Amino acid sequence: MKFTDTIVIRVKAGDGGPGAVSFRREKYLPKGGPDGGDGGKGGSVYLEADRRYYNLSHFFKDRLYSAGKGKQGMGSNMTGKDGDDLVIKVPPGTEVINSETGETLADLTEEGVRYMIAEGGAGGKGNAFFKSSTNQAPGFAQSGIKCEEFEITLNLKLIADVGLIGLPNAGKSTLLSIITNAKPKIGSYPFTTLIPNLGVVSEENGKTYKIADIPGIIEGAHKGHGLGLSFLQHIERVKVILYLIDSTENDPAYNLKLLRSELRYYNNVLINKPYFIVLTKMDLADKDRIDRIKSILNDNNIISISSKDSTNIDKLKEVISDLLGNQDAS
Numbered sequence: 001m002k003f004t005d006t007i008v009i010r011v012k013a014g015d016g017g018p019g020a021v022s023f024r025r026e027k028y029l030p031k032g033g034p035d036g037g038d039g040g041k042g043g044s045v046y047l048e049a050d051r052r053y054y055n056l057s058h059f060f061k062d063r064l065y066s067a068g069k070g071k072q073g074m075g076s077n078m079t080g081k082d083g084d085d086l087v088i089k090v091p092p093g094t095e096v097i098n099s100e101t102g103e104t105l106a107d108l109t110e111e112g113v114r115y116m117i118a119e120g121g122a123g124g125k126g127n128a129f130f131k132s133s134t135n136q137a138p139g140f141a142q143s144g145i146k147c148e149e150f151e152i153t154l155n156l157k158l159i160a161d162v163g164l165i166g167l168p169n170a171g172k173s174t175l176l177s178i179i180t181n182a183k184p185k186i187g188s189y190p191f192t193t194l195i196p197n198l199g200v201v202s203e204e205n206g207k208t209y210k211i212a213d214i215p216g217i218i219e220g221a222h223k224g225h226g227l228g229l230s231f232l233q234h235i236e237r238v239k240v241i242l243y244l245i246d247s248t249e250n251d252p253a254y255n256l257k258l259l260r261s262e263l264r265y266y267n268n269v270l271i272n273k274p275y276f277i278v279l280t281k282m283d284l285a286d287k288d289r290i291d292r293i294k295s296i297l298n299d300n301n302i303i304s305i306s307s308k309d310s311t312n313i314d315k316l317k318e319v320i321s322d323l324l325g326n327q328d329a330s
C-alpha cells in the first residue's frame with residue numbers, strides 16, 4: 001500500500017437545485033396561479049477524523065470529491081430533494097490546508113470531529129415565491145446557487161505518544177512488533193521501513209498509548225540524504241522520544257549525537273521532549289561493552305534491551321509509562 005502523508009484533492013459542494021416555473025392546471029381554469037416549488041439544497045462536503053484510518057492512502061491525488069446536487073423544484077409547490085452530503089474520512093492528525101492561500105483551515109485531531117469544508121448551495125426559489133399583487137403569474141424562477149470546486153491539501157501528522165528514532169537497522173520496527181499490536185516489516189538491511197508504522201500498547205491498567213516507528217535517519221538527512229527528514233513531522237506531536245542505539249555498532253555516542261543533531265535541524269522542539277536512550281540488541285553485546293557504552297553516554301535516562309530474547313522489555317514499558325506520566329494517553 002502506498003503511503004501518502006500529504007495529498008491534494010479537490011472538493012465541491014452540491015449546487016442548489018433550480019426552482020420550478022409551473023402553473024396550476026385545473027379543469028375549468030385555463031391558467032391557475034403559480035405553483036413552482038423551490039429547488040433542493042445542495043449537499044455539503046465534510047471532513048471527519050476516524051481512527052480506523054492511519055494514513056491518507058485511500059485518497060487519489062487531484063480527484064474531485066463532490067457532494068450531491070439539489071434536485072429541481074416541481075409543480076404543486078413541491079420542493080426538490082436536497083443533495084446528499086459527502087463525508088470524507090481522514091485519520092486523526094490530519095491538517096486541512098487551503099491549497100491556494102496556504103491557510104490552515106482545520107486540524108482534525110479528535111475522533112468523530114466533523115468539519116464542513118464546503119457548504120452546499122441554496123436551492124433556487126420557484127415561481128410561486130415571486131407571486132405578488134403586481135405580478136400574479138411570474139414566469140421565472142431562481143436557478144439555485146452554484147458551487148465552485150477548489151483544492152485542499154491534506155497533511156497528516158500521526159498522533160502518537162511515543163516516537164522511535166534511530167539509524168537504519170537499529171531495531172525500531174522489531175521493538176514495535178514485540179510491544180504493540182503492529183506487524184511492521186523487519187529486515188537485516190537499512191531502510192526496511194519506508195512508511196511510518198503505528199502500534200498500540202495496551203497496559204494492564206486498561207490504558208493505551210501509541211508508538212510511531214518511522215524510517216531510519218542517517219547523517220545528512222536534513223539535506224535529503226536517505227529518506228530525508230520529512231517523516232519527522234509524525235513525531236512532532238509525540239510526548240516522549242526513544243532514541244534507539246544499536247549496541248553492536250562502532251560508535252554509539254557518535255550515533256546518538258548524529259540523531260540529535262538531525263532532529264535539531266528539523267525542529268528544536270523535538271530535542272527538548274522527554275526522552276530515553278534505548279541500547280538495542282544487547283543479546284549480541286557482552287556486559288562489559290554495554291557498561292562501557294553506558295558510561296561513555298553518561299546519561300541517567302538509558303536502558304539496554306534485547307527484542308530477540310525480551311530482556312528488559314517490561315522494564316522499558318515501565319519507563320515509557322512513567323515518562324507519559326499521569327496523562328491519559330489513549
Ligand SMILES: Nc1nc2c(ncn2[C@@H]2O[C@H](COP(=O)(O)OP(=O)(O)OP(=O)(O)O)[C@@H](O)[C@H]2O)c(=O)[nH]1
Nearest residue numbers: 168169170171172173174187191192193216307308
Ligand atoms: N540479535 C538481535 N537482533 C535484532 C534485535 N532487534 C532487531 N534485530 C535485528 O536487526 C535488524 C534490523 O531490525 P529492524 O527492526 O528492521 O530495524 P529498523 O530500525 O526498523 O530499521 P529501518 O526500518 O531500516 O530503519 C533485523 O535483522 C532484526 O532482526 C535484537 O534485540 N537482537
Ligand SMILES: [Mg+2]
Nearest residue numbers: 172173192193
Ligand atoms: Mg524499520
